[in-house]
Amino acid sequence: MKIKCKILFFFTLLLLNCACTMPIATVAKHGEWYDGKQVKVKGKVVNTLHLEDLNFFVLKQGGNYLNVKTNDFLPAINDNVKVKGKVINKFYYQRDTILIIEETVKPSKKTNFNKAVN
DSSP, X not given: OHHHHHHHHHHHHHHHHHHOOOOHHHHHHTHHHHTTOEEXXXXXXXXXXXXXXXXXXXXXXXXEEEXXXXXXXXXXXXXXXXXXXXEEEEEEETTEEEEEEEEOOXXXXXXXXXXXXX
8 A cells, every 4th residue: 555655646746747837936046956957937928039040038927037048939929938948057148147948849740830828
């Protein structure tokens, strides 16, 4: 019986970890804790930037902002999106050091042109 409870508990934690997103405020405030780790966040897209080989967008949740670097299509401004990626605490861009989430989307036969979620 104890083994069944432990297995059920483990799968419940795994399911919650897969389904839950982390508050942007937590990642922004404690970027050094999450450096190199995978996180999921969601928020509203407030800005986008397309450079030659870099795509960035800014997510807002409450009064907190987080930069996301992606190799996928950029979402539209005002879309609510969910992002999974690796936290990079010290990303060097021009003369600044910024906290970002690096989202890497693997190519597939089906392409999502819009990451929007409800």
